[in-house]
Amino acid sequence: MIRHTRMVRWLDVASFLVLLWSFFPAVATAQVYIGRDIPHRGNLEISGGAAWSGGYDLGSASAEETRNTGTGTGPFVLFSTDSEAEPSVGLQGRLGVFLASSVSIEGGVYVARPDISTRLSGDAESAPDLTATETLTRLVIDGSVLFHLTGASFGQGRGVPFVLGGGGYLRDAHEKNEVIETGHEVHVGGGLHYWFGQGKHRVGVRADAAVSWRTGGADGVDTTRTMPMVAGSIAYLF
Amino acid sequence: MKRGAAVLLTAALVAVSSAPTAAYLKLGTRVGTRTVTLKWTQFPIRYFVTDRGTTGVTSTQVQQAVQAAFSTWEAVPSATMSSQFVGFTLANPVRGDGATVLGFQSRPDLERTLGATSFIIDSTTGAVIESDIFFNTAFPWSVSAQGDTGFFDLQSIALHEIGHLLGLAHSAMGETELRAGGRRVIAAEAVMFPIAFSAGTILGRSLRADDIAGIGDIYPNATYTRNTGSISGKVTKSGTGVLGAHVIAFDLRTEKLVGGFSLTDDGSFVIAGLDPGPYAVRVEPLDDGDIESFFDATLNVDVNFRAQFYDKIVVVPKGGGTSGVELKVVAK
Numbered sequence: 001m002i003r004h005t006r007m008v009r010w011l012d013v014a015s016f017l018v019l020l021w022s023f024f025p026a027v028a029t030a031q032v033y034i035g036r037d038i039p040h041r042g043n044l045e046i047s048g049g050a051a052w053s054g055g056y057d058l059g060s061a062s063a064e065e066t067r068n069t070g071t072g073t074g075p076f077v078l079f080s081t082d083s084e085a086e087p088s089v090g091l092q093g094r095l096g097v098f099l100a101s102s103v104s105i106e107g108g109v110y111v112a113r114p115d116i117s118t119r120l121s122g123d124a125e126s127a128p129d130l131t132a133t134e135t136l137t138r139l140v141i142d143g144s145v146l147f148h149l150t151g152a153s154f155g156q157g158r159g160v161p162f163v164l165g166g167g168g169y170l171r172d173a174h175e176k177n178e179v180i181e182t183g184h185e186v187h188v189g190g191g192l193h194y195w196f197g198q199g200k201h202r203v204g205v206r207a208d209a210a211v212s213w214r215t216g217g218a219d220g221v222d223t224t225r226t227m228p229m230v231a232g233s234i235a236y237l238f
Numbered sequence: 239m240k241r242g243a244a245v246l247l248t249a250a251l252v253a254v255s256s257a258p259t260a261a262y263l264k265l266g267t268r269v270g271t272r273t274v275t276l277k278w279t280q281f282p283i284r285y286f287v288t289d290r291g292t293t294g295v296t297s298t299q300v301q302q303a304v305q306a307a308f309s310t311w312e313a314v315p316s317a318t319m320s321s322q323f324v325g326f327t328l329a330n331p332v333r334g335d336g337a338t339v340l341g342f343q344s345r346p347d348l349e350r351t352l353g354a355t356s357f358i359i360d361s362t363t364g365a366v367i368e369s370d371i372f373f374n375t376a377f378p379w380s381v382s383a384q385g386d387t388g389f390f391d392l393q394s395i396a397l398h399e400i401g402h403l404l405g406l407a408h409s410a411m412g413e414t415e416l417r418a419g420g421r422r423v424i425a426a427e428a429v430m431f432p433i434a435f436s437a438g439t440i441l442g443r444s445l446r447a448d449d450i451a452g453i454g455d456i457y458p459n460a461t462y463t464r465n466t467g468s469i470s471g472k473v474t475k476s477g478t479g480v481l482g483a484h485v486i487a488f489d490l491r492t493e494k495l496v497g498g499f500s501l502t503d504d505g506s507f508v509i510a511g512l513d514p515g516p517y518a519v520r521v522e523p524l525d526d527g528d529i530e531s532f533f534d535a536t537l538n539v540d541v542n543f544r545a546q547f548y549d550k551i552v553v554v555p556k557g558g559g560t561s562g563v564e565l566k567v568v569a570k
Contacts, residue, residue, distance in 0.1 A: 063488045063495055063518075065412060065425035066446075069439045076413060076425030079547075081490060081518055118490060120518055120547045124413065127545040132518055134551040174553040178560065179514065218516075 039148075039237060043098040047206050049233030051092040051110055056225045058083035058116070079123040085218070085225075088114035090138070092231050102148045108168075110140040116218060134175050136218050140185060142168025148193070155194070163190040164210070172218035183216020193235060206233040265357075265407045267364045274364035276357065277405045277456050282322040283308075288341025289326035292375040295392060297326060297341070299381045300373075304340050307396035310445060311404060316454035316462035316511065319404065331370040333358055338403075340396070342379075343372035350420070352377055352434055353395050355402035371399045378437070387438040394435070394442030401430050401449065405456045407532065408432040410484045411448045411497045414526045421527065427495050432531040447494035451511030467554035468510040471563030472500070473521055475543055479505030480567060482529070482539030488518045490551070499524075499532070514556040519548035521565045543567035 039045070060082045064075035090112025098104040113135050121129040144166030153160045167186040173179070189210025195202045208231040215224045265276040285308075287301040301323060308321040331339040333356045345351065351374055358368040373379065373395060380389035412426030414433060423433050428448035435441050445453075454462040473483040483500040487509045498509035523541035524532060533539055546567060552560050 061488075061490055061493050063486075063520075064493065065427040065495070066441055067425045068423045068435050068441075070436055071415075071422070071424045078413075078486075078495070079488075079518075079520065081488070083490060116516070116551060118516075118518060118551055120520075123520075123545060123547075125522055125545040127520060127522070127547055130547045130549055132547060132549055132551045134516070134553065174516075175550075176560070178555045178558060179553045 039098045039104070040101050041098055043237060045096040045098070045104065045106070045235055045237050046094070047096075047233040047235035048091070048093040049206070049231060050089055051112070051208075051229060051231035052089050053087065053110075053112060053114070053212070053229050054227040055085050055087040055114075056227050058085060058118075058219065077122065077124065079127065080121055081118050082121070083116065083118040086115040086117060088112045088138075090114075092233065094233070096146065102150050104146045104148065105143065106146065107143050108141070110138075110142070112138045114138055136175075137173040137177070138217070139171040139173075140168050141171075142166055142185065142187070144187070158196070158204075159192060159194045161190065161192050164188070164208075170214055170217045174218065181217050181219075183214060183219070185212050185214040187212040187229070189229070191231075195235075195237065201236070201238040204235045204237065206235040207231070208233070265402070265405050267359055267361070269362060269364055275405060275456060276359060276364050276366060278319065279363075279365040282320040283338065283403075284322050284324050285338040285340055286324050286327040286329070288331055288339055288343070289328055290342050292342045292379055294386075294389070295342075295379045295381055300341060300392065301326070303381050303393040304396050304400070306393050306443075307400045310397055310443070311400060311453060314445065314450050314453050316450065316459060316466060317457040318459040319453075319457045331372040332356075333368065333370055336368060338369050340371040340399075341373070342375045344375045345372065346376045348374055349376065352390055353399045355399045366403075366405070369403045371396070371403060373399075383440075385438050385440040390434065390437050391440045391442060394429075394440060397429050397442060397445070398434070401453070404453060406430050406449070406452050408527070409448050409452070409497060410499070410524055410526060410532060411446070411486070411495060412526055428497075432527050447489075447492075448496050451496045451509070454511040462511065464557050465514070466511050467514055467556055468508055468512060468559035469517065469519065469552050469554060469563055470506070470508040470559055470561045471565065473505040473507060473565045473567060475540070475567050475569065479503050480540045480543065481505065481537060482524050482533055482541070483507070483543070483565070483567070484522050484524050485509060485565065486520045486522070487512055487552070487554075488520065489513055490516045490518060508559075510559075512554045514554050517552045517554060519552050519563060519565070521546060521548070521567060542569050544570055 062080050063078040067076045092110045094106045094108040096104045096106030117131050117133045119131050144164045146162045146164045148162045165188040170183040170185050172181050187210045191208035193206050195204035210229045212229050213224050266273045267276050289297045291297045331341050353373045355371045378389045379392050380386035381392050409428035409430040411428035412431035413424040414421040427446050473480040485507050486497045498507050500507040522545035529539050
């Protein structure tokens with residue numbers, strides 16, 4: 001009785017895996033990159049391009065003084081601030097290795113110079129409103145796992161979508177590089193490779209879209225920020 | 239000026255014209271051709287309390303309020319100094335008797351002075367030898383934990399005066415309004431603001447960021463040196479330095495306010511004792527108090543310019559400084 005139950009469970013698992021594998025019914029063997037059976041375990045992919053990162057709100061603050069009794073209610077607001085990190089475009093490079101035809105891991109570097117801006121307003125002594133700024137040098141070093149959806153390839157196997165997820169280290173250097181603040185990020189997303197040619201070494205283009213959750217860095221607080229990222233790259237497979 | 243609203247400092251205020259000093263105002267004294275910071279060099283600071291109370295306050299309560307005020311300053315993590323109550327004395331808190339004495343004294347002639355601090359200093363080093371603080375019995379006083387309507391809180395005023403005793407001058411971190419008879423405080427964010435909060439409140443019992451930065455600057459310890467930074471630069475008007483401009487650094491993360499002054503003819507300023515991080519910087523003329531409450535009357539303090547912000551976010555490094563902040567102001 002017990003043995004029978006185990007057998008049923010194994011069959012259930014196997015059925016589920018088959019079902020999962022056949023989610024893309026076009027059967028990978030028919031469209032895994034035209035011409036040759038790459039990528040396969042051990043193939044490398046190097047890519048580089050530009051990446052856009054969305055901005056995010058850094059919050060508001062008030063410069064407040066303790067109000068004397070009989071002069072009103074609440075703290076005396078000397079002026080107010082409203083800060084945000086502006087969207088930015090940076091450079092991104094990656095090096096990946098295929099563990100199988102549909103799985104690869106990669107490491108990436110992203111460098112950008114986003115602006116931080118703080119709107120200063122509502123001054124009690126009528127100082128003109130002004131937006132103060134500074135430019136960060138942002139470095140993100142990350143690692144990702146990619147699942148290449150070979151079953152969903154198109155264009156005779158030239159176009160292959162993928163999904164990815166990973167995390168990394170965040171380093172923000174303020175102007176003059178005298179203050180460096182670090183943090184970490186995790187991301188999930190997806191994208192598309194489109195390969196040209198049929199040779200063993202191939203050039204292609206790559207598009208990525210991801211959502212990144214970042215903690216630390218120039219924020220200086222433990223708040224996790226959510227931001228979109230979009231990247232376009234030239235890729236080389238060998 | 240509101241009766242009893244002014245706190246007079248009898249010691250020589252810093253009038254540094256040769257070198258910038260850090261974090262609002264420190265007391266200083268001339269030694270030859272240079273100005274040195276006035277500070278204690280022997281610890282603990284041994285003090286007596288005059289064995290005299292006033293209506294509603296006993297001498298023991300005076301001692302307790304004074305001790306609480308000393309303890310508040312000594313609790314600042316970035317500063318190291320200490321004090322010791324020696325005992326009660328029949329002596330008045332007057333200069334020149336060789337003892338540091340704090341206590342009540344009847345001074346009806348000083349109709350706007352709640353308390354005052356005086357010093358005897360070593361004229362070669364600037365080290366404080368003796369300092370005395372009197373609280374004027376011409377005013378009603380209270381030591382109630384919640385404050386008493388119509389009575390000035392002794393601990394709050396003691397905290398301010400002991401700030402002077404330790405070497406701090408007045409801070410300009412506050413706003414006032416002119417009323418019949420003088421100025422009234424609308425708000426303040428420093429115990430060392432020269433005009434006291436209204437009678438009945440105990441708001442003055444807690445140090446603010448401005449006070450903490452200042453005391454750390456005078457008696458810095460390893461925490462101060464390691465964990466705080468500074469902003470320095472110049473205030474100029476039409477290319478010429480502005481003397482006596484009040485520069486405020488606002489911590490965009492912690493919302494703390496710390497101020498400093500441009501203290502040289504070329505408009506140089508330093509604000510020290512700042513937590514690391516990004517700051518908004520603002521400059522304003524010294525128009526919320528009598529200039530004599532801050533500077534020597536002989537100095538040519540410029541108040542003819544508009545308040546304004548600096549157009550860059552200034553990031554303060556831990557244990558270091560950000561320099562080159564130039565605030566270009568325009569005349570009113």
